Amino acid sequence: ETGVTQSPTHLIKTRGQQVTLRCSSQSGHNTVSWYQQALGQGPQFIFQYYREEENGRGNFPPRFSGLQFPNYSSELNVNALELDDSALYLCASSPAGRAYNYGYTFGSGTRLTVV
Amino acid sequence: QQQVKQSPQSLIVQKGGISIINCAYENTAFDYFPWYQQFPGKGPALLIAIRPDVSEKKEGRFTISFNKSAKQFSLHIMDSQPGDSATYFCAASMASGNQFYFGTGTSLTVIP
Numbered sequence: 001e002t003g004v005t006q007s008p009t010h011l012i013k014t015r016g017q018q019v020t021l022r023c024s025s026q027s028g029h030n031t032v033s034w035y036q037q038a039l040g041q042g043p044q045f046i047f048q049y050y051r052e053e054e055n056g057r058g059n060f061p062p063r064f065s066g067l068q069f070p071n072y073s074s075e076l077n078v079n080a081l082e083l084d085d086s087a088l089y090l091c092a093s094s095p096a097g098r099a100y101n102y103g104y105t106f107g108s109g110t111r112l113t114v115v
Numbered sequence: 116q117q118q119v120k121q122s123p124q125s126l127i128v129q130k131g132g133i134s135i136i137n138c139a140y141e142n143t144a145f146d147y148f149p150w151y152q153q154f155p156g157k158g159p160a161l162l163i164a165i166r167p168d169v170s171e172k173k174e175g176r177f178t179i180s181f182n183k184s185a186k187q188f189s190l191h192i193m194d195s196q197p198g199d200s201a202t203y204f205c206a207a208s209m210a211s212g213n214q215f216y217f218g219t220g221t222s223l224t225v226i227p
Contacts, residue, residue, distance in 0.1 A: 004158070033214070042121075042204050042217030043159065056213035090158050103149050104215070106158030 002027055004107035006091050012113045013081050021076040021110045023091030031055070032074040033104065034066060035090040043090055049074055078112075086114045118142060119207050121218025128225050134192040136221045138205035141186065145207040149215070150179065150190050153202045162203070163190070195225045 005024045013019050025032050031050045035043035045058035049068035063079040072093070078085055088111050092104035121138045128134045138148075146167055151159035165172045165179040165188065172179045178191040192199055205218040 040220070042119075042206075042219050043215075044217075045214035048213050058214060092158075103161040103164055104159075106151075106160065108156065108158045 004029075004091055004093050004105050006089075006107035006110050008110060009108070010111045010113075012115060015081055015083060015114055017081050018077065018079045019081060019112060021078075021089050021091075021112070023074045023076070023093075023107060025072045025074070025091075025093035026105045029093035029095045029105065030072050031094045032068055032072065033092045033094070034074070034076045035092060036060070037088040037090055037109070039087070046076070046089075081114045083114050086112060088112075117219070118216035119205055119218045121205050121221060123221060124219070125222040126224070128195045128223065130195065130197060130225055130227050132195050132225075134190075134195045134199065134223055134225070136190045136203050136205070136223070137187065138189065138218050139185075139187045140207050140216075142207070142209070143186070144209040144211065145216075146210060147208045148179070148181065148188050149206050149208075150177075151204045151206060151217075153204065153220075159204055192223075195223075197225045197227055199223060200225050 007022045033048040034046040037043045046060050047057040048055045052068045065077045067075045088109040090109045091107045149164035150162045152162045153159040163174045163177045167183045176193045181188045202220045204220050206215040208215045
C-alpha cells in the first residue's frame with residue numbers, strides 16, 4: 001500500500017509567479033485535503049477535494065485553487081505568489097468524503113520558498 | 116482565532132520520564148480529537164485519537180486523557196524515549212465539517 005506522495009519536495013519561486021504542487025493520494029483514498037504549514041505553526045486548512053469537486057475551503061484567497069483528477073490525485077495552484085506564501089504545503093488523503101472518522105494520511109509536503 | 120490552543124510550545128524530558136502535552140478548545144461541536152506526530156522533513160502522522168464519549172484512550176505508551184466539561188485533552192507519553200523526539204500536534208474536527216483544526220505544536224526533546 002503506497003502512501004501519499006507529493007512533488008516537488010522543494011521549490012523556490014519569485015514573488016508574483018505562479019506555482020503548481022502535485023499530490024498522489026494513498027491507494028483507496030478518494031478525498032484529498034491541502035494544508036499550509038508556516039514555520040513553527042500547525043497546519044492550516046486550505047481546501048478539500050472529493051469526487052473531483054471542492055468540498056470545503058478554509059480562509060485562503062481565490063488565488064489558491066485546486067483540482068482533483070479521476071484517479072484521485074490532486075493539484076494545488078497558487079497565483080501571484082507573495083512572500084507570506086512561503087511554507088510547507090501538505091497534502092492529506094482519507095478514505096471517505098470526510099476525514100472525520102479516519103483521520104488523515106499526510107504526505108511529506110512541498111517546501112515552497114518565495115523570494 | 117486559534118480554535119485549538121496547545122501548550123507547552125516546547126518540552127524537554129529525560130529518557131524514561133513522562134511527557135505531557137495539553138490542548139484546549141472552545142467549540143463544543145468538536146467531537147473527534149486526534150494527535151499527530153511530525154518528524155523534521157516529514158508530514159504529520161496520526162498517533163492516537165479520541166472521541167468525547169470516553170475519558171481516556173491508551174495505545175502502548177501513548178494515552179489521551181479527555182475532560183469534556185473543561186474542554187481540554189492531553190497526550191501522555193509514558194517511558195519517553197529519544198526516538199519520541201518530534202513535534203506533536205493536537206487537532207479537532209466535527210462531523211458537520213470537513214477540516215481539522217490544529218494546535219500550534221509542541222516540540223518534544225527526550226534526552227538520554
